[in-house]
């Protein structure tokens with residue numbers, strides 16, 4: 001191998017400027033590392049909270065924990081943050097921590113190849129240019145490629161049609177007959193907003209979600225003043241919410257315990273839905289938690305409206321101005337909104353990455369996507385994934401996982417420096433043992449035992465998305481990299 005010591009353009013390239021990318025950038029700066037650039041395809045930071053602007057868009061995790069631990073926001077207006085508040089929060093973080101000058105807006109990541117000889121990554125961008133860096137951090141988020149369902153005739157629909165993550169605000173839905181396909185986390189937030197305005201709303205449901213009441217309320221001005229003047233009170237509040245959420249994991253590990261929460265959800269439905277036929281249609285047949293458990297106070301009341309139909313017969317086809325269901329019924333619609341979710345495991349499978357010795361990530365992942373601690377991948381030196389495989393949660397805040405991972409990544413860079421090396425790669429044995437144990441734990445948990453199909457599972461039915469443990473266990477394991485699990489290369 002020939003040695004070429006030309007320095008790379010940047011020490012670190014980060015892709016994405018949502019919670020993951022910004023969190024990474026801030027952690028680098030806190031560690032005194034300033035030589036990095038962020039590639040951001042859009043013209044603003046914010047990731048998912050910039051992209052998703054559908055009516056009613058909010059987070060279903062409490063504001064005080066769905067934020068960086070080092071940057072509490074005493075000003076949250078509600079217990080659960082609204083999309084625009086989260087976006088404003090991320091913008092403030094980018095400014096306050098001096099991240100903005102590092103961001104190349106309007107620059108899309110289009111792939112990367114590892115240069116073995118120079119031990120650096122060559123990162124390609126949408127405009128055809130190439131950047132070199134020592135370490136590459138992917139923080140694109142697991143839920144960013146809209147899933148457009150493969151329904152016959154969908155492209156022949158003549159009215160407006162858009163996905164919830166690409167909401168077309170130019171389309172007037174007032175007084176229109178609107179068809180909504182999907183009943184996941186996004187749909188249950190926008191359906192209550194458009195139902196009162198539409199002439200008719202036909203909701204095409206394939207699988208009903210479990211829905212619990214949302215313990216939301218405005219944060220009083222007194223509380224806000226208290227949090228501002230005595231930051232310790234907000235920290236204590238955050239800690240109490242964290243442990244409350246964390247305790248729910250016991251039911252993910254022991255799915256039988258979900259029955260208690262299922263009873264609560266049924267009671268909640270009974271309160272709002274008086275029609276027993278509709279209640280039957282809305283009652284899930286799988287164990288709660290198998291798909292993401294949703295929270296809402298206005299979804300069921302919206303479905304009880306006289307102008308809303310819940311259609312549970314599967315869709316056969318879409319025609320120019322209607323949706324036809326398998327029972328032959330025709331549902332005329334003027335517009336269709338897709339609340340059909342995202343490509344998750346299959347989006348990762350398509351990552352355009354070539355590692356050491358020309359190894360394509362698709363070949364490395366021929367048996368399924370996996371990483372070590374959701375972060376590093378054998379054969380891909382100095383590649384770091386934030387919110388990579390098996391880091392997803394059903395019970396707590398993803399921002400906690402982002403912080404654990406970004407601190408771990410800086411720990412990896414420190415390890416390389418301490419050893420006087422240029423790159424680090426996780427040992428195959430470490431990655432293997434980690435994933436064997438992880439899949440073993442997942443076997444008994446609700447995602448496998450709950451009798452449902454979900455985006456946590458890949459096409460083989462293997463859970464590639466969820467972290468199978470308590471989040472504090474992830475935190476403990478990512479406190480610092482264990483040198484015996486890595487080879488450091490000079």
Ligand code: NAP
Pocket residue numbers: 058059060061143149150151164181182183184185186187204205206207291292315339340341342453455
């Ligand atoms: P989702 O939860 O994956 O829901 C997609 C919905 O579309 C499901 O009801 C699914 O039915 C249906 N669907 C998909 N393909 C279909 C087809 N071909 N025909 C008919 N129905 C189809 O997607 P999402 O609501 O966008 O949420 C995705 C994830 O984003 C969530 O799980 C959550 O992690 C995150 N999210 C979070 C928040 C938050 O507040 N934190 C808000 C929104 C989203 P099946 O169930 O039968 O597959």
